[in-house]
Amino acid sequence: MSDDTASLKIGLPKGSLSEPTLDLFAKAGYQIHGASRSYKPSIDDPEIAVRIIRAQEIGRYVDEGFLDCGITGADWIAENGADVEVVCDLRYSKATANPTRWVLVVPNDSPIQSVYDLEGKRIAAEATGLVERYLAEKGVKAKVEFSWGATEVKVPDLVDAIVDITETGSSLRANNLRIVDTLMESFPQLVANKGAWADPWKRGKIERLAVLLQSALQARDMVGLKMNLPENQLQNVLDCLPSLRQPTISHLTSEGWVALETVADEKTVRDLIPQLKALGAEGIIEYPLNKVVI
Numbered sequence: 001m002s003d004d005t006a007s008l009k010i011g012l013p014k015g016s017l018s019e020p021t022l023d024l025f026a027k028a029g030y031q032i033h034g035a036s037r038s039y040k041p042s043i044d045d046p047e048i049a050v051r052i053i054r055a056q057e058i059g060r061y062v063d064e065g066f067l068d069c070g071i072t073g074a075d076w077i078a079e080n081g082a083d084v085e086v087v088c089d090l091r092y093s094k095a096t097a098n099p100t101r102w103v104l105v106v107p108n109d110s111p112i113q114s115v116y117d118l119e120g121k122r123i124a125a126e127a128t129g130l131v132e133r134y135l136a137e138k139g140v141k142a143k144v145e146f147s148w149g150a151t152e153v154k155v156p157d158l159v160d161a162i163v164d165i166t167e168t169g170s171s172l173r174a175n176n177l178r179i180v181d182t183l184m185e186s187f188p189q190l191v192a193n194k195g196a197w198a199d200p201w202k203r204g205k206i207e208r209l210a211v212l213l214q215s216a217l218q219a220r221d222m223v224g225l226k227m228n229l230p231e232n233q234l235q236n237v238l239d240c241l242p243s244l245r246q247p248t249i250s251h252l253t254s255e256g257w258v259a260l261e262t263v264a265d266e267k268t269v270r271d272l273i274p275q276l277k278a279l280g281a282e283g284i285i286e287y288p289l290n291k292v293v294i
Helices: 018-028 055-063 074-080 128-138 170-174 194-198 200-218 231-240 266-278
Strands: 008-014 048-054 069-073 085-089 100-107 122-125 143-146 161-166 177-186 188-192 222-230 248-251 257-265 282-288
Touching: 008 018, 008 055, 008 200, 018 200, 048 055, 055 069, 055 074, 055 188, 069 074, 069 200, 074 085, 074 128, 074 177, 074 188, 085 194, 085 200, 122 128, 128 143, 128 161, 128 177, 161 170, 161 177, 170 177, 188 194, 188 200, 194 200, 222 231, 222 266, 231 257, 231 266, 257 266, 266 282
Parallel strands: 008 048, 008 069, 122 143, 122 161
Antiparallel strands: 069 188, 085 188, 100 161, 100 177, 222 257, 222 282, 248 257
């Protein structure tokens, strides 16, 4: 099916969120090719057309109907005042599973200790609307100027403070900057155009996509475990075994033995496996998961 006849147009972010978003789609079962080279990459679902667009613009294009749906940060939806249907939160970011934060930042040696010290001062930011609403809520009047990027280099020579986006804070610390306040925390969201959401076929397609993306995220930090163990040790194993749900247990052909299969947090497995071994478990297998639907 060609792009012109594809039924669902989805916008995916370019830039820092591009790679984790493409990885998420791959785990959800969608293969996207050419995203680094083309505005219109190919996808192995003939009913979907992908558009690679700056995250800052996706909410607006979804709102205006140029896209049926898209993935962008809650921060950029708020910045643009986009009137869209929020289908689901997608808890991932550029480098970690933590939210990105919009933070008010000054140099380490600045006398500014709170937002109220910025009365009459200058602030540089890309998300100027976000900053202006924040200042209005605090009752502070300051000049907010748009920054095209590399915002951290503008203090203190050009402005008194900046509002920048950070995930870990490491870049700010490396530039001898400190955080005064957090304006907003943001995860990506799958959002839909109101008209597309009202269309039964498109809504169904978007909802199925949401299930797959959320299940891929749910599986991100989890693994499957299989093992055989003496039946008389089953309760002891169950007592030490965290599980998403009750584990699956089946009897083996060897009398007195059972097979057990479960899902566990990957971080717990290095402590679990020695415990299971000590309780008599054998043939312990750990395997990765692409999706967990709960």
